[in-house]
Amino acid sequence: MRRVELQPAYIIHTRPYRDTSFIVHCFTPQYGILATVVRGQRQKKKSQRALLNPFIPLLISAQGKAGMLLMTHFEGAGIPHSLKGICLYSGLYLNELLHRLIPEADPHPEIFSAYQQALSELAETECPEPVLRRFEQSLLQAMGVAISWTEEALDSGPIRSEAYYRLETQQGFVPVMAGEKKTGLFYGEHILQVARQRFDLVSARQTAKRVNRCLLQALLGAKPLRSREFFNLKK
Secondary structure, eight states, rough: EEEEEEEEEEEEEEETTTTTTOOOOOOTTEEEEEEEEEEEEGOOOOHHHHTTTTTOOOEEEEEESSSSEEEEEEEEEEEOOOOHHHHHHHHHHHHHHHHHSOBBBBOHHHHHHHHHHHHHHHHHHHHHHHHHHHHHHHHHHHOOOOOOSBBOTOOOOBOOTOOOOOOEEETTTEEOTOOOOTOEEEEEHHHHHHHHTTSSSSSHHHHHHHHHHHHHHHHHOOOOTTTHHHHHHHH
């Protein structure tokens, strides 16, 4: 029998199950993603059901033999993160990344901390892009596919601010020959801006977004992210 006792958690995905229950995927620091069944909550008071929403810090207990566990207890463990507008869509995007990329029962306490920090920042900002780019980089690092933003891929020489580079997703930034067309390439100064976390600059935000999207796509495969549809609707 597997037991989880009062583990910090955030709900990242919920769907109805049978007539009265939910299947709830929780993100925890010690156990990673946990798939749980929460029985009877669709018939209970709204105040209790309200805890089964994203961005609310919880303490959960669960038990079971293998696979999906039965959630035996859940309670609020802090002030919910109030996300609105584009920041709400951003939070849903983070949840979908976690749901798609973190294997069940694979602990990533560093990503849990990065996720908590991202939610706190999203609740306080009107410009979520720097928050998203930092979290994406943390997630890519945890997945083992992060690249260097300060060194060239082939000979580990330093990224040159005046040079242009192409991205090789399994290697990093590869310098291109002088005179090669610049379409689709990355400018060295912009790469170094990302290395310095200068997300106050549009060029750094755009460069990080392009690169992170390429690296994440290699992990996500062909199935599109549903949360990106919200960003398109917002435009």
